Amino acid sequence: QQPVQSPQAVILREGEDAVINCSSSKALYSVHWYRQKHGEAPVFLMILLKGGEQKGHDKISASFNEKKQQSSLYLTASQLSYSGTYFCGTEKEETSGSRLTFGEGTQLTVNP
Amino acid sequence: DGGITQSPKYLFRKEGQNVTLSCEQNLNHDAMYWYRQDPGQGLRLIYYSQIVNDFQKGDIAEGYSVSREKKESFPLTVTSAQKNPTAFYLCASDDGGVNGYTFGSGTRLTVV
Numbered sequence: 553q554q555p556v557q558s559p560q561a562v563i564l565r566e567g568e569d570a571v572i573n574c575s576s577s578k579a580l581y582s583v584h585w586y587r588q589k590h591g592e593a594p595v596f597l598m599i600l601l602k603g604g605e606q607k608g609h610d611k612i613s614a615s616f617n618e619k620k621q622q623s624s625l626y627l628t629a630s631q632l633s634y635s636g637t638y639f640c641g642t643e644k645e646e647t648s649g650s651r652l653t654f655g656e657g658t659q660l661t662v663n664p
Numbered sequence: 665d666g667g668i669t670q671s672p673k674y675l676f677r678k679e680g681q682n683v684t685l686s687c688e689q690n691l692n693h694d695a696m697y698w699y700r701q702d703p704g705q706g707l708r709l710i711y712y713s714q715i716v717n718d719f720q721k722g723d724i725a726e727g728y729s730v731s732r733e734k735k736e737s738f739p740l741t742v743t744s745a746q747k748n749p750t751a752f753y754l755c756a757s758d759d760g761g762v763n764g765y766t767f768g769s770g771t772r773l774t775v776v
Contacts, residue, residue: 554706584764593754594707596764639706641765651697651722652765654707 553577555642557655564630564662572625572658574640583616583623584641584652587634594639597625602645630662666691670755670768677742677749677775685740685771687755695760696738700724701752701770710753713738742773750775 555576562570574583582601586594598609600616600623611628627634637659641652668689677683689696695714699707709722713732727746732738738757742749752772756765 586764593767593769594765596766599762599764601762641707651709651712653709653723654699656704656706 554653555640555655557638557640557658559658560656561659562661564660566632566662566664567629568662570627570630570660572627572638572640572660573622574624574642574655575620575622576642576644578621578642579645580616580618580621580642581645582643583614584643585614585623585625586639586641587636588639588657589636627660630660632662632664635660635662668755668757668766668768670753670771672771673769675771675773677773679775680744682741682743683773685742685753685755685773687738687740687768688736689738689755689757689766689768690736691757691759691766692735693757693759693766694735695758696732697756697758697765698722698728698730698738698740699754699756701754707754710740749773 555574558573584599585597588594614625616623637657639654639657641654671686697712698710701707708724710728711730713719716735719730719732729741754770755768758765
């Protein structure tokens, strides 16, 4: 079952912060986050594992609430380069291997 | 440099024709995946393979076929049985670890 992302779209001014959420009705083993620029391939940002720690690099970080099966992606002091569509991909506990189910995406636009 | 190569970038097909999309990787990854992307629907899994000579259906396998005769190659055939084949097709691979999926640049298929 497809994870649900919110919001569907967000518009920011450069330097503002944003939070993108991803929730699943299934017990999860991992959550991946990807960013896709228009017409390009998605690019891996980070992975959060069950029982693992909050991840982050530079001004992008993420958390995973195992009790609620929810993950959040935090973008702070946004830059123009952050614009794109963000997808979460979830791996269920009962499936073998890293077969991901992706959400519908959140379109992020950062304006000057 | 290692990566995934998809070809062609754009493909036009007449109704009733089969067409094969190429996906080659030199990352030495065991697992490979095919996803379909339609506007507003995120990425949906068509087929995946975790090892040579073995593959499994994903969520939307009807009208598609694959083969995995070599570790490096995972071609996707869109058959005439696929009712709505116009879409953006993405191939991906991973090493089963924490480095996420690596995606190819995609093939945009249009049925005319």
